[in-house]
Amino acid sequence: MAASRSTAKSTETSAATSAIPPTSPRALVLGGNRIPFARAGGKYAHASNQDMLTAALDGLVARYGLQGERIGEVAAGAVLKHSRDFNLTREVVLGSALSPETPAYDLQQACATGLETVVSLSNKIRLGQIESAVAGGVDTTSDAPIAVSEGLRRALLDLSRAKTVGQKLAAAAKIRPKDLAPATPRTSEPRTGLSMGEHQALTTAQWGITREAQDEVAFASHQRLAAAWDAGFFDDLVTPYRGQSVDGNLRADTSLEKLAKLKPTFGLTLDTPPTMTAGNSTPLTDGASTVLLGNDAWADEHGLTPLAVVVDAEAGAVDFVHGVDGLLMAPAFAVPRLLARNGLTLADFDYVEIHEAFAATVLTTLAAWESEEFGKERLGLAGAFGTVDRNRLNVHGSSLAAGHPFAATGGRIVATISKELHARKAAEGRPVRALVSVCAAGGLGLTAILEAA
Amino acid sequence: MGDTYLNLVNSGVTAKIAKQLGLPQPAPLRRYRPGAPLLGGPALVVGTGADADGVAALLSRTWDVEVHRHATPELRYAAVVLVLTQVSHPDELSAPVLAAAGVLRSLSRGGRVVTLSREATADDAPAVAAARQGVDGLLRSLAKELRGGSTGNGIVMAGDVAADAPSVVGALRFFLSTRSAFVDGQLLTVSSGAGTLPETWERPLEGRVAVVTGAARGIGESIADTLARDGATVVAVDMPSAGEQLTRVANRVRGTALQLDVTADDAGTRILEHALARHGRLDIVVHNAGITRDKLLANMSPDKWDSVLAVNIAAQLRINEALLTSGDFTDAPRIVSLASTSGIAGNRGQTNYAASKGGVIGMVRATAPLLEAFGGTANAVAPGFIETEMTARIPAVTRQVARRLNSLQQGGQPVDVAEAVAFLASPAAGGVVGRVLRVCGQNMVGQ
Numbered sequence: 001m002a003a004s005r006s007t008a009k010s011t012e013t014s015a016a017t018s019a020i021p022p023t024s025p026r027a028l029v030l031g032g033n034r035i036p037f038a039r040a041g042g043k044y045a046h047a048s049n050q051d052m053l054t055a056a057l058d059g060l061v062a063r064y065g066l067q068g069e070r071i072g073e074v075a076a077g078a079v080l081k082h083s084r085d086f087n088l089t090r091e092v093v094l095g096s097a098l099s100p101e102t103p104a105y106d107l108q109q110a111c112a113t114g115l116e117t118v119v120s121l122s123n124k125i126r127l128g129q130i131e132s133a134v135a136g137g138v139d140t141t142s143d144a145p146i147a148v149s150e151g152l153r154r155a156l157l158d159l160s161r162a163k164t165v166g167q168k169l170a171a172a173a174k175i176r177p178k179d180l181a182p183a184t185p186r187t188s189e190p191r192t193g194l195s196m197g198e199h200q201a202l203t204t205a206q207w208g209i210t211r212e213a214q215d216e217v218a219f220a221s222h223q224r225l226a227a228a229w230d231a232g233f234f235d236d237l238v239t240p241y242r243g244q245s246v247d248g249n250l251r252a253d254t255s256l257e258k259l260a261k262l263k264p265t266f267g268l269t270l271d272t273p274p275t276m277t278a279g280n281s282t283p284l285t286d287g288a289s290t291v292l293l294g295n296d297a298w299a300d301e302h303g304l305t306p307l308a309v310v311v312d313a314e315a316g317a318v319d320f321v322h323g324v325d326g327l328l329m330a331p332a333f334a335v336p337r338l339l340a341r342n343g344l345t346l347a348d349f350d351y352v353e354i355h356e357a358f359a360a361t362v363l364t365t366l367a368a369w370e371s372e373e374f375g376k377e378r379l380g381l382a383g384a385f386g387t388v389d390r391n392r393l394n395v396h397g398s399s400l401a402a403g404h405p406f407a408a409t410g411g412r413i414v415a416t417i418s419k420e421l422h423a424r425k426a427a428e429g430r431p432v433r434a435l436v437s438v439c440a441a442g443g444l445g446l447t448a449i450l451e452a453a
Numbered sequence: 454m455g456d457t458y459l460n461l462v463n464s465g466v467t468a469k470i471a472k473q474l475g476l477p478q479p480a481p482l483r484r485y486r487p488g489a490p491l492l493g494g495p496a497l498v499v500g501t502g503a504d505a506d507g508v509a510a511l512l513s514r515t516w517d518v519e520v521h522r523h524a525t526p527e528l529r530y531a532a533v534v535l536v537l538t539q540v541s542h543p544d545e546l547s548a549p550v551l552a553a554a555g556v557l558r559s560l561s562r563g564g565r566v567v568t569l570s571r572e573a574t575a576d577d578a579p580a581v582a583a584a585r586q587g588v589d590g591l592l593r594s595l596a597k598e599l600r601g602g603s604t605g606n607g608i609v610m611a612g613d614v615a616a617d618a619p620s621v622v623g624a625l626r627f628f629l630s631t632r633s634a635f636v637d638g639q640l641l642t643v644s645s646g647a648g649t650l651p652e653t654w655e656r657p658l659e660g661r662v663a664v665v666t667g668a669a670r671g672i673g674e675s676i677a678d679t680l681a682r683d684g685a686t687v688v689a690v691d692m693p694s695a696g697e698q699l700t701r702v703a704n705r706v707r708g709t710a711l712q713l714d715v716t717a718d719d720a721g722t723r724i725l726e727h728a729l730a731r732h733g734r735l736d737i738v739v740h741n742a743g744i745t746r747d748k749l750l751a752n753m754s755p756d757k758w759d760s761v762l763a764v765n766i767a768a769q770l771r772i773n774e775a776l777l778t779s780g781d782f783t784d785a786p787r788i789v790s791l792a793s794t795s796g797i798a799g800n801r802g803q804t805n806y807a808a809s810k811g812g813v814i815g816m817v818r819a820t821a822p823l824l825e826a827f828g829g830t831a832n833a834v835a836p837g838f839i840e841t842e843m844t845a846r847i848p849a850v851t852r853q854v855a856r857r858l859n860s861l862q863q864g865g866q867p868v869d870v871a872e873a874v875a876f877l878a879s880p881a882a883g884g885v886v887g888r889v890l891r892v893c894g895q896n897m898v899g900q
C-alpha cells in the first residue's frame with residue numbers, strides 16, 4: 001500500500017517538475033534601478049565596478065523590498081574588468097541585501113553586455129528555469145585595470161618560475177626600461193588598431209552624415225533627458241550615489257550653437273571634412289544599472305506591476321575588417337531579421353531606442369534603413385527597410401546625454417523604455433511596442449523587442 | 454552625536470569635580486532593549502480604590518512586576534505609580550502624595566513616577582476640579598525634582614474612561630518602560646476607551662504597514678528602525694536626492710524605499726498606491742519630513758517662508774486628505790506628525806518653522822475626529838533638543854546650554870522621539886486623539 005502510494009506520488013512529481021512548462025511563461029520587466037552616470041574621473045573616480053554594481057543592486061532591492069530574497073539568477077558584466085573580478089556578479093550579490101543563496105554569473109558582450117543579460121535571463125524565465133532574475137551591467141573608466149607591458153609580464157612569470165639565483169637574475173635581466181610603462185586599456189579594435197571613433201568616422205563619411213545632423217541628435221538627447229529628470233521620471237529608476245544625484249554628463253543648457261563650436265575629434269585624417277566632436281560622441285563614463293525580471297506568478301506574489309514583456313531578440317555581426325560595413329552597423333542587419341521573424345515593420349513601434357554610441361551611429365543606421373540600395377542589395381528586400389519617426393526615437397534621451405558606462409547602457413535603456421511603455425499603455429489602453437538596438441565593439445549588435453505588459 | 458560633558462560628569466575625577474562645583478549632573482539614560490524586563494526592581498502603587506487595585510493587579514499579575522502597596526523603608530523602588538483618580542478635594546492629595554514622597558530618595562537611577570488622574574473640567578464641582586488640576590502642577594514640579602535619569606509623567610483620563618482602558622494601560626506601560634527615557638514632566642490625556650491591547654508588548658505593530666517620510670536620516674531613520682523593531686512593515690520615503698541613505702535604511706528594516714518629494718501634488722496617492730501594491734495595506738503614516746530655513750522675520754525671504762510651510766505642514770495636509778478620501782485608510786489608522794517645542798513655546802529666528810509646527814498641532818487636533826469612526830487617531834510628537842546632524846551644527850556654546858535646559862540636563866536621542874511615535878502608532882493608543890506628546894526631557898520652555 002505504502003509502496004504504491006509512493007510510486008503514484010513520484011510519477012506526479014516528475015510530471016509537475018518537467019523542465020519545459022506546457023505554456024511558456026512571459027518574461028517581464030518589473031522595474032529597474034541604476035546609479036546616476038558620472039563622467040570619468042568625477043564622483044565615482046574611486047569607486048570600483050563592484051562598488052557601483054552593488055549600489056545599483058541594493059537600490060533595486062530597497063525599491064522592491066527584496067531583502068533576503070533568493071532571486072532565480074543575477075547576471076551582469078563589465079567591459080573593462082580587473083582579472084580579480086573574475087566572479088564580479090556573484091561577489092556583488094554576496095555584498096548586497098539579497099539572499100546569499102542567489103546564484104549569479106558574469107557575462108560579457110562588449111557594449112551589448114547589459115542588453116544581453118536581459119535577453120539571456122528572459123530566455124531562462126520563458127523556459128521555466130527561473131522565475132525571477134536581475135540583469136545588470138557596470139563599467140568604470142576611472143578605475144580601469146592597468147596591466148603591465150607584455151615584456152614585463154613575461155619576465156615576471158619567468159621570475160616566479162625561476163628556482164636558482166642564476167635563473168632569477170637571468171629572468172630579471174630581461175626587463176627593459178620601456179617594459180616598465182603600464183599598458184592602459186584601450187577601446188581600439190584589436191584587428192584594425194582603429195579606435196571606435198575612427199571607425200565610426202569612416203562609416204559617417206561613407207553615408208555622408210553632416211555635422212549639423214549629428215549635433216541635432218546630441219541636442220535632442222540632452223533636451224529630452226533633462227526634461228525627463230525635471231518631470232521626476234527617474235525618481236523610481238535611479239538612486240543617487242556618492243553625492244551624484246543626476247547624470248553627470250547631462251548638459252541641460254547646451255544649444256546647437258554651443259555644439260557647433262566644438263572642434264572635431266575623429267576623422268581628422270580623412271578626405272572628407274571631419275564632423276564628429278566631443279559633443280556628438282559619448283564621453284567616457286562610470287556607472288551601473290540593474291533590471292528586475294520575472295514571470296507573472298512571481299510578479300503577482302511580490303505585488304509588482306509588470307511594465308513590459310521581453311518579446312524577442314536578435315544579435316548580429318558585420319565583417320568590418322574585410323567588408324564594406326562599418327564597425328557599428330550590425331543592428332542595421334539584425335533589426336530587419338528580428339522584425340521579419342515577428343511579422344512587424346518599423347511603423348509598428350511606438351518607441352525606437354538606438355543607443356547613441358555616437359550621434360552618427362544612430363544616423364548611419366537610420367540612413368541604411370532608408371536606403372533603397374541598402375534594402376535591396378544588403379537586406380534582400382524589395383526596397384528600403386523603412387523610416388523611423390524621430391518623435392519616437394530615444395524619447396527620454398540616450399547615451400549622448402546620459403553618458404555610456406559600456407555594460408550599464410543596456411539596463412538603462414530597458415528600464416527606462418519599459419516604464420514609458422507601461423505608462424503609455426495605461427494612458428491609451430492599446431498594445432505599445434518598443435524596439436531596442438545596441439551596437440558593440442567587434443562589429444557586434446544586439447536588438448530586442450519589448451511590449452507594454 | 455556625542456555629549457562630551459555628559460561623559461565627563463559621569464566618570465572618575467571629572468565627576469567629583471563637577472559635583473563639588475555644583476555643575477549639572479546629567480545621568481546616562483537607559484534605552485529600551487527588546488527582551489529586557491519592564492522594570493529593574495519593585496514598584497510602589499500608592500492610592501486606594503478600585504483603580505489603584507486594578508493597576509497593582511496589572512503590574513504584578515500581567516506584567517510580572519513586584520508590587521508593594523505600602524512603602525518598605527530604604528528599599529530601592531524602580532517605579533512609583535500614584536493613583537489619584539478618586540480625589541474629590543485638594544485635601545485628599547496629602548496622604549497618597551506624602552506616601553510617595555517617602556520613597557523618592559531611594560528611587561532607582563532611571564526610576565519612574567507615573568500619576569493617574571482624571572481630567573478637570575468646567576463641569577466639575579470646584580473642589581473636584583481643583584484636586585484634579587492640582588495633580589498637573591504636582592507632577593510637573595515633581596518631575597523637576599527627580600535626579601539620576603528618573604522621570605515623572607502623568608496619565609489623565611477624560612470623562613468616564615476606565616483605568617483599564619487600552620490607552621491607559623498602554624500609556625502606563627510606555628511611561629514605566631525605558632521607551633520613554635526622554636519623556637519627562639508630561640501629562641497625556643486619554644480621551645476614550647478605544648484601542649486594543651497588543652498580543653505581545655514586544656511587537657505591538659505586527660502586521661501593520663507604516664509609511665515614514667524623511668526616513669533617510671536622523672529622527673526619521675530612527676523612526677523607521679523602531680517601527681520595524683516593533684513589527685511594522687515600513688515604507689521609507691524621502692527626497693529622490695536622499696536615495697542612497699534611504700536605500701540603506703529600507704534594506705536594514707527590510708521594507709521598501711519610495712523616493713518621493715512629499716510636496717508633489719500626487720504624493721498621497723503615490724504613497725497609498727505603493728503601500729497597497731507592495732504590502733497590501735496602509736495603517737500608519739508618520740509625517741516626519743521637515744526642513745528649517747531660519748531667519749528673523751524682519752529678514753525673511755518669501756522663498757524661506759514658503760518652502761518651510763510647504764514641506765512641514767501643507768504637504769501633510771495634502772497627503773492626509775488623499776488618504777482620508779481613499780477609503781483604504783480605515784482599519785484603526787494612525788497619523789503621527791512631528792511638531793516641535795518651537796511650535797509650542799516659540800523660538801527666535803524660527804517664525805516660519807514655528808508657524809508650520811504650530812500648524813501641525815492644530816492639524817492633528819482637527820484631523821483626529823475625522824478618523825475616530827474607524828478607530829483611527831491623529832497625534833503629534835514634539836521633540837525638544839535632540840542630538841542629530843542638524844543640532845550638531847549649532848555653535849558649541851549655544852549647543853551646550855540648549856542641552857542643559859531641561860530636567861534631564863541633556864539632549865535626547867533620535868530613538869527617544871521614535872519610541873514616542875511608535876507608542877502613538879500602536880493599537881493600544883487608540884484612545885489618545887489629537888494630542889501632542891513632548892519628548893523634551895521636560896524642557897524649561899512652554900508647557
